[in-house]
Amino acid sequence: MHATLPEHGLRGVYTLQGLLDLLDSEQPSQDMVDWVAKHFEIVTTTENLKSDIEKALPTEYLDIDPDDFQWKVAGEAGFGIMSTGLIFAKTCTRSGLHMFDYIEYPSLIRGGHNTYQVTARKDRVYAQRTHVHVLLALNEAAIIKHKEELAPGAVVLYDEENVSIEPYEGINFYNIPFSKIIEAEGLSKVMKNNIGLGASIAVLGMGISTLYGLIEEMFHRKGPEVIQMNQKAARAGYNHIMQNYRVVKHKPQVHSKDNIVVTGNDAISLGAIAAGCQIYVAYPMTPASAILHYLAATQKEHGMVIKHAEDEISVVNMVVGAGSVGARAMCGTSGGGFCLMTEGYGLAAMTETPCVLVNAMRGAPATGLPTWTEQADLRMALHASHGDFPRVVFAVSDVDDCFDLTVEAFNVAETLQTPVIILTDKYLAESKSSTAPFPTEVPIDRGEFSKENIGRYNLTPTGVSKRVLPGTKGVTVRSNSDEHDEMGHSSEDIDNRKIMMKKRMDKLKQMDVPAPYVYGPDDAPLTVVTWGSTKGPMLEAIRLLKKEGVEIRYTNLTHIAPFPKDFKAIIKDRKTMIIEGNQSGQMEGYIKEMTGMSFDHTYRKYDGRPFYPEELAAKIKEALR
Amino acid sequence: MSDDHTVQVSGDASTHTYDEGCAERKLTLKDLDAEKITWCPGCGNFGIFIAIKKAILNLGIDPSQFYFVYGIGCHGHMVNFLDVNGFEGLHGRAVPVAVGAKLANSRLKTIVITGDGDCLGEGLNHFVTAARGNQDITVVIHDNQVYGLTTGQTSPTSDKGFKSKSTPQGVIERPVNPLALALTSGATFVSAGFAGDIRQLQTLFEQALTHTGFSLLNVYQPCHTYNKVNTYDWFRDRVYKLDESTHDSSDFHNAVKLAYDPEKLATGVLFQAEHPSYEQDAKLTESIVGKGPNKEALGRLLENFK
Numbered sequence: 033m034h035a036t037l038p039e040h041g042l043r044g045v046y047t048l049q050g051l052l053d054l055l056d057s058e059q060p061s062q063d064m065v066d067w068v069a070k071h072f073e074i075v076t077t078t079e080n081l082k083s084d085i086e087k088a089l090p091t092e093y094l095d096i097d098p099d100d101f102q103w104k105v106a107g108e109a110g111f112g113i114m115s116t117g118l119i120f121a122k123t124c125t126r127s128g129l130h131m132f133d134y135i136e137y138p139s140l141i142r143g144g145h146n147t148y149q150v151t152a153r154k155d156r157v158y159a160q161r162t163h164v165h166v167l168l169a170l171n172e173a174a175i176i177k178h179k180e181e182l183a184p185g186a187v188v189l190y191d192e193e194n195v196s197i198e199p200y201e202g203i204n205f206y207n208i209p210f211s212k213i214i215e216a217e218g219l220s221k222v223m224k225n226n227i228g229l230g231a232s233i234a235v236l237g238m239g240i241s242t243l244y245g246l247i248e249e250m251f252h253r254k255g256p257e258v259i260q261m262n263q264k265a266a267r268a269g270y271n272h273i274m275q276n277y278r279v280v281k282h283k284p285q286v287h288s289k290d291n292i293v294v295t296g297n298d299a300i301s302l303g304a305i306a307a308g309c310q311i312y313v314a315y316p317m318t319p320a321s322a323i324l325h326y327l328a329a330t331q332k333e334h335g336m337v338i339k340h341a342e343d344e345i346s347v348v349n350m351v352v353g354a355g356s357v358g359a360r361a362m363c364g365t366s367g368g369g370f371c372l373m374t375e376g377y378g379l380a381a382m383t384e385t386p387c388v389l390v391n392a393m394r395g396a397p398a399t400g401l402p403t404w405t406e407q408a409d410l411r412m413a414l415h416a417s418h419g420d421f422p423r424v425v426f427a428v429s430d431v432d433d434c435f436d437l438t439v440e441a442f443n444v445a446e447t448l449q450t451p452v453i454i455l456t457d458k459y460l461a462e463s464k465s466s467t468a469p470f471p472t473e474v475p476i477d478r479g480e481f482s483k484e485n486i487g488r489y490n491l492t493p494t495g496v497s498k499r500v501l502p503g504t505k506g507v508t509v510r511s512n513s514d515e516h517d518e519m520g521h522s523s524e525d526i527d528n529r530k531i532m533m534k535k536r537m538d539k540l541k542q543m544d545v546p547a548p549y550v551y552g553p554d555d556a557p558l559t560v561v562t563w564g565s566t567k568g569p570m571l572e573a574i575r576l577l578k579k580e581g582v583e584i585r586y587t588n589l590t591h592i593a594p595f596p597k598d599f600k601a602i603i604k605d606r607k608t609m610i611i612e613g614n615q616s617g618q619m620e621g622y623i624k625e626m627t628g629m630s631f632d633h634t635y636r637k638y639d640g641r642p643f644y645p646e647e648l649a650a651k652i653k654e655a656l657r
Numbered sequence: 658m659s660d661d662h663t664v665q666v667s668g669d670a671s672t673h674t675y676d677e678g679c680a681e682r683k684l685t686l687k688d689l690d691a692e693k694i695t696w697c698p699g700c701g702n703f704g705i706f707i708a709i710k711k712a713i714l715n716l717g718i719d720p721s722q723f724y725f726v727y728g729i730g731c732h733g734h735m736v737n738f739l740d741v742n743g744f745e746g747l748h749g750r751a752v753p754v755a756v757g758a759k760l761a762n763s764r765l766k767t768i769v770i771t772g773d774g775d776c777l778g779e780g781l782n783h784f785v786t787a788a789r790g791n792q793d794i795t796v797v798i799h800d801n802q803v804y805g806l807t808t809g810q811t812s813p814t815s816d817k818g819f820k821s822k823s824t825p826q827g828v829i830e831r832p833v834n835p836l837a838l839a840l841t842s843g844a845t846f847v848s849a850g851f852a853g854d855i856r857q858l859q860t861l862f863e864q865a866l867t868h869t870g871f872s873l874l875n876v877y878q879p880c881h882t883y884n885k886v887n888t889y890d891w892f893r894d895r896v897y898k899l900d901e902s903t904h905d906s907s908d909f910h911n912a913v914k915l916a917y918d919p920e921k922l923a924t925g926v927l928f929q930a931e932h933p934s935y936e937q938d939a940k941l942t943e944s945i946v947g948k949g950p951n952k953e954a955l956g957r958l959l960e961n962f963k
Contacts, residue, residue, distance in 0.1 A: 289963045290963075291963065292959055292962035292963055293962055293963070294962050302955065302959065305951065305954070305958070306950055306955055307950065308948070308949050310761065310946065311757070311760060311761055311945065313757065333951070333957060333958055334954045334955065335948070335951055335954070337760050337939070339757075339760060341753065341786075342782055342786040343782060345750065345783075346753040346782070346783055347753075349750040349754045349757065349783075350753045350756055350757030352746070352757065353744070353755060353756060353758035353759075353760075354757040354758060354761035356744050357724065357944075357946060358761070358762070358944075358946035358947075359762070359945060361757070361761070375750075376750065379746060379747050379750075383746075469959045469962075470959060472956045472959070473952060474950075476950070501946065502721070502765060503721060503742075503764060503765055503944065504721060508721075508740050508741060508742055510742065510743050511743070511744040511745070512744075513729075513745050513747055514745060520736075520743075521691065522734070522736070522745075
């Protein structure tokens with residue numbers, strides 16, 4: 033759809049600096065003159081092109097690395113901060129940078145403080161960082177709340193009319209008179225953020241035309257006039273900065289559409305589509321709701337049945353119902369909703385019904401911290417529902433994992449005929465990362481089917497029955513939540529109970545649990561263990577430590593249950609440290625239960641905020657002391 | 658995954674055949690029996706069970722095309738007695754299992770076998786919501802006004818003052834009215850029968866099954882063992898058949914009035930309306946079970962994330 037939109041660049045060039053570079057090898061031409069007139073409002077001739085561009089370009093530059101920076105927009109909820117952040121994030125990726133974004137917002141619709149920060153770098157970014165290089169402050173609170181985060185030499189984009197704060201040394205306060213620009217350019221007030229975006233792009237030396245393209249895509253349903261006005265707003269912000277302030281030195285720009293920008297929730301949704309999920313049922317609950325929203329919004333494309341049920345009890349039972357007649361079925365929720373699902377989760381296990389349950393963790397218990405992150409549902413996921421039954425629990429670590437493990441979850445669920453839990457969390461679920469596009473072709477294994485009247489729970493050496501589906505002629509398919517025999521009849525017989533319990537538990541032996549990957553040199557003195565989404569901040573922390581000459585070994589768990597058999601062996605005889613996002617050390621206790629091993633150092637966080645690389649690096653250095 | 662598993666592409670599940678009208682198999686009532694029945698002698702469940710089997714045979718639909726979803730209660734033991742596809746779920750949760758199954762394979766005639774406690778106590782929210790959605794399922798409530806399987810406690814349909822193990826001084830709450838509840842929730846087929854009248858029950862069950870949308874068959878049923886008040890005689894004094902020649906089943910307000918009759922219990926089709934079912938509105942007319950992933954759509958969707 034977007035491929036048909038006009039390109040705004042000129043022969044691969046998107047900035048004035050880029051055009052200047054081009055002029056080293058090419059003669060000035062009329063299309064260059066037209067292009068600078070259209071996009072940069074520079075009226076010139078072929079003769080004067082080079083000198084006019086040089087005049088327009090600044091002579092002094094900011095000390096911010098355009099290939100490694102962090103940008104943040106902050107303001108009141110309802111200001112359109114999320115879409116502004118997304119446009120900026122995509123401008124970064126299309127300018128050839130990788131990005132990771134992190135959003136913070138309270139559990140209300142208007143009036144609270146929202147932030148959207150984008151960490152951009154030439155190579156892959158795994159987590160947000162502590163220091164902000166450019167802060168687009170939409171109100172005074174944005175400066176007050178975030179001034180501690182500003183890196184030395186950072187830029188604050190703000191409107192001095194609305195802010196009583198006096199600029200201070202070490203920080204570049206760039207005034208943008210938003211209301212004056214809006215009035216002078218005949219813009220609408222809602223376009224304020226685009227002025228800020230244009231200004232941000234200018235400061236960071238990215239191509240304004242890349243931003244134009246994104247504005248066009250964002251507003252293409254609203255018609256050419258709206259697009260032009262928003263582009264005009266962006267240009268006004270851009271020009272205001274270029275004419276008045278120092279910016280980073282422009283670099284030759286690439287225009288790239290190679291990477292996708294997705295949240296963990298997007299990636300799980302796309303994984304479900306790729307895996308051929310046929311029905312998704314949910315009840316809204318932050319931070320899992322976006323899966324429901326995305327799959328429902330794109331239903332006409334992928335054709336999945338989407339059902340918003342009356343509560344999570346209904347959700348899980350509908351999924352079991354759909355799974356019991358042979359559909360690939362999934363549901364998603366957060367901890368509170370998962371609590372309601374637990375009985376139905378056990379029903380899926382007892383009736384040997386394949387299904388996938390996503391639990392996006394947030395601060396808990398009860399309503400807890402609805403829009404903040406935590407990793408405290410691990411023990412619940414491992415022990416949910418009454419009784420003994422095979423447990424399969426995955427914890428996704430990044431957006432690629434979200435896609436891959438969702439596909440794997442469906443395959444495991446169907447080949448073992450048992451429910452599979454995917455644990456994610458607010459941090460990963462709602463943070464965007466740039467990554468290579470996911471494959472459209474994935475391995476799909478639906479297990480073995482039969483059309484014989486052999487009973488739903490026919491015994492086999494592996495414990496996995498051949499699946500018979502209701503609707504098969506001449507066959508009676510009977511699923512039963514009571515203990516049952518091969519034909520699905522209720523049975524309280526002693527021997528049958530033992531046989532059936534063993535059958536269900538034996539199925540796990542069919543699963544190959546991969547050993548977790550170990551980062552870092554073998555002879556490093558410390559092995560750090562994390563699980564799930566902590567991988568991102570840890571990989572960044574390792575980068576920071578390396579710069580200081582500190583090496584560690586590191587491994588992250590994604591396959592939680594069944595537990596990787598060789599885990600203890602990969603830890604080796606080193607000092608150990610475990611880092612996790614909960615108060616009681618749920619993973620630490622679980623690893624001890626599984627392996628007998630204790631950790632020398634622990635770091636736990638449960639304040640709703642994600643781990644920061646700088647924070648982890650400091651804690652690891654403490655442990656090494 | 659282990660190599661033992663045969664890798665099959667998603668098409669396999671779609672190859673199952675769906676034959677309607679399989680009368681050539683010349684099935685008898687006995688063919689629909691599975692295990693030996695364990696209900697108490699004189700239980701109203703017998704009448705309902707026989708009526709259901711007769712209806713299956715009379716409709717001429719191959720038994721493989723039915724999907725019975727059972728709740729937990731004495732009624733739920735039918736999963737072991739009826740040799741037709743079934744799923745016995747959790748207490749109170751039969752309705753959502755049936756809704757999910759029907760969404761996934763709308764070719765299956767999906768029936769919920771439930772009780773007053775199962776459906777109107779623990780599962781009330783699901784009952785109301787499924788009726789509101791006009792989900793294309795048939796709900797048969799074995800309404801004996803007492804908890805049987807848990808040995809005699811008060812149920813949501815027990816009359817005020819009913820003495821039971823959980824309410825020895827008499828129940829304080831007033832009863833749920835399943836017919837009125839279904840009507841006001843948007844059910845498009847609301848009927849009542851009596852376990853002592855198998856012939857009428859069979860007809861009502863057949864009508865409910867052929868109705869498109871949410872259909873309720875509430876069956877007045879004695880519990881010989883734990884309900885000494887609402888006996889066969891008690892019901893016989895109160896039930897009467899609606900006169901099909903004079904009763905206007907399209908009259909919603911009259912149906913509500915009948916549902917609230919303090920003296921008598923009307924049996925028959927109280928109300929029926931034609932509305933598109935949830936599945937029709939959602940354009941679900943086939944089984945989605947064998948549908949593979951839409952790779953082209955995924956490719957297009959991925960482009961939007963660039």
